[in-house]
Amino acid sequence: MLQACLNGARNRAECAHLPVTPGELAAAAREAVAAGAQDVHLHPKGRDGRDTLDPASVAEALTAVRAAVPRTAVGVTTGAWAAPEPGSRAALIRSWTVLPDHASVNWHEDGADEVARALLDRGVGVEAGIYSGTSAAERFLAWPDSHRVLRVLAEITDTDPQAAVRSAAGLLDTLRPAATPPVLLHGEGEAAWAVLRLAAARGLDMRIGLEDVLRLPDGTPSGSNAELVGAAREIIRQARGES
Template identity: 70%
Template structure:
């Protein structure tokens, strides 16, 4: 499965082409799905283009994207940078009037279990965000009770292309006992090397303007669809190598 991450915490100051409004997210999702994306992750924004978990913003973004790509799963963030207090994050989830198919919960953030429980109460799938270089894997795997998550988002963060593959291998080793699907992805310089590794390992993968703004050859990407097309090419190449 290839997920497209449409915008992330970025702003238009960093990337003028970044989709921010509900209409822009819908257009970007339509183009990305046409290019080969099978799942969507997005960050709803407020009027100042900042990440928000407010019900109206979530409803607008999710509804617009669903209308543009019916049948394609749509997920949102619950990152602590948007709302630091986990109790308030959970309250926001319980206030949502339009429910995404899934939402990411970062397990290195305080209150991850509480936010995940609120999502599950609403019938929303949980993507467990496990960042490299953090205690997230230990926290996630050490939690009591059954693991009720849709997938693990294994993110190689804070490393350049040189160390990306080593960091990814370490992270996958830490998650070897997780009996759930793993989506492996990187960010910045690590995005493309890690995507190649995910394709070679037959793992789910992710690409989009949240993770990287350049194509594998270093040229600026015109948008999410261009990134998805490049990722599809890599996945196809790795598939041929395995034959």
């Protein structure tokens, strides 16, 4: 499975064509799915352009994107930067009026289990975000409900490609006891493409988009999420030996 991560916690200062508004997210999702993405992850933004878990903003973004890609699963973030206190994040999730198909929960953040329970109670799939270089894997594996997550996001924080591949291999070994849920492996910045190639070679789920990387594999700036997805599909075809 290839997921398109449309915007992340970035802003327009980092990327002038970053999709921010519900309409922009809908257009970006439509183009990314047409290019070969099979799932969508996005960060709803408030009027100030920052990530938010506010029910109205989440509803507007999800409604617009679902109208654009009605047969594609759509997920959102629950990152602590959007609402630092775990109880507040869980309360916001319980107040959502439109529910995503799934939501990511970062296991290195305080209160990850509380946030995940709020999602599970509402029937929302949990993507367990496990950052390399943190205690997230151990904390997640110790959680009694780890088997209930939709998938594990193995998130490699090293931006040096060679170091990232080594970190990815180590993190995948650590996560082996949690191998029942699918694993989505991804990197960021200069390492994003090297990690995607590793994920493709191992037959893992993967993701690409402006959240993770702003440049194509040849180093040229990417003009859109769809362009990144197209490049990822070519790497996947090569890994599978397809012509």
